Amino acid sequence: AQSVTQLGSHVSVSEGALVLLRCNYSSSVPPYLFWYVQYPNQGLQLLLKYTSAATLVKGINGFEAEFKKSETSFHLTKPSAHMSDAAEYFCAVIGDSARQLTFGSGTQLTVLP
Amino acid sequence: EAGVAQSPRYKIIEKRQSVAFWCNPISGHATLYWYQQILGQGPKLLIQFQNNGVVDDSQLPKDRFSAERLKGVDSTLKIQPAKLEDSAVYLCASSLAPIWGSQETQYFGPGTRLLVL
Numbered sequence: 563a564q565s566v567t568q569l570g571s572h573v574s575v576s577e578g579a580l581v582l583l584r585c586n587y588s589s590s591v592p593p594y595l596f597w598y599v600q601y602p603n604q605g606l607q608l609l610l611k612y613t614s615a616a617t618l619v620k621g622i623n624g625f626e627a628e629f630k631k632s633e634t635s636f637h638l639t640k641p642s643a644h645m646s647d648a649a650e651y652f653c654a655v656i657g658d659s660a661r662q663l664t665f666g667s668g669t670q671l672t673v674l675p
Numbered sequence: 676e677a678g679v680a681q682s683p684r685y686k687i688i689e690k691r692q693s694v695a696f697w698c699n700p701i702s703g704h705a706t707l708y709w710y711q712q713i714l715g716q717g718p719k720l721l722i723q724f725q726n727n728g729v730v731d732d733s734q735l736p737k738d739r740f741s742a743e744r745l746k747g748v749d750s751t752l753k754i755q756p757a758k759l760e761d762s763a764v765y766l767c768a769s770s771l772a773p774i775w776g777s778q779e780t781q782y783f784g785p786g787t788r789l790l791v792l
Contacts, residue, residue, distance in 0.1 A: 571715075598783075605679070605766055605783030606718070652717050662731065663781065665717030 564589045564657035566666035574672040581625075581640040581647065583669050588634065589657025595636040596654040596663070597627055606652065612636060623647070648673045677701065679784035681767050687790045693755035696787045700748070700769030706730075707744055708781065709752050710766040718766055724750065757791045764788050 569584040587593055594613050598606040610621025617629045627638045636653060653666040680699040688694050700707050705726050710718035721740065722732040726747040735742070739758070744750040754761055764786040770779045 566717075603785065603788075605768075605785045607783070608780050611780070654717070662720050662723075665719070667715065667717050 564593065564655050564664050566653050566655050566664055568651075568653050568666035568669050570669055571667065572670045572672065574674055575643045576674045577645055578642050581638070581643045581671065583638040583651050583653075583671065585627075585636045585638065585653030585666060586634050587636060587653075587655045587657065589655060591657055593655045593657035595627075595629060596656075597621065597625070597636075597638050598652045598654060598665075600650045600652065600668075602649075609638070609651075643671075643673045645673050645675065647671060679767055679769055679782055681765075681784040681787055683787055684785065685788045685790075687792065688757055690759055690791050691756040693753065694757055694789065695751050695753045696765050696767075696789075698750045698752070698767030698784060700750070700767070701782055704769035704771055704782075705747070706770045706772060706779075707750050708768040708770075709742055709750070710768065712764040712766055712786070714763070721752070754789075757789075759791050762789055762791045 565588045567586045596611045597609040599609050600606045609625050610619045612619050612629045620626045625640045627636050629636050650668045650670050652668045654663050682697050707724045709721045711721050712718040721735045722742045723730045724744040727744045742752045766786045767784045768781040770781045772779050
């Protein structure tokens, strides 16, 4: 069955530093992969998605992610963190169970001044 | 373009009571989803509608949860009777078409935060 593992439930970075949020997936078929962001008391907003076109995907707010099949990874990065990036981030996959979007448990990003 | 609307935003009930949540998807979106998000976890799909028909309700606890989407637009999710473990955020999402093997994007509402005492 498809699954997603997000390493690190909490990540802290200084403002201006690199953001790296890790996501590994499991799927027996080529997956579609997504990153969503959730601000407090709000719904989820799509940051970016991988749908088998380019392996390096650029999203909103300066985020990007690279699909690495050999590592079954889809890590999210941003070169320079901003205070407004503080939120919870979810990686999700559509793979074996093609009818469902399966989410990871989330990573809470804190940006320190 | 208006987003996905949900109400109420917050609800507190006693266990064994009933509760209902309402969702209005983005206009023209045929597919509607209800998710349960327990604190510290990612959202889990409860039920998916295509127009007014149920496509997937395999993870819906049917002994206490029910959902409907009359006329293929608005939807309601009901819990009766509620248990303590139902405390969670209930998210509604919609998409133009099913996401199965496709590039469709799901758009989420702000959610209803339920606390069962």
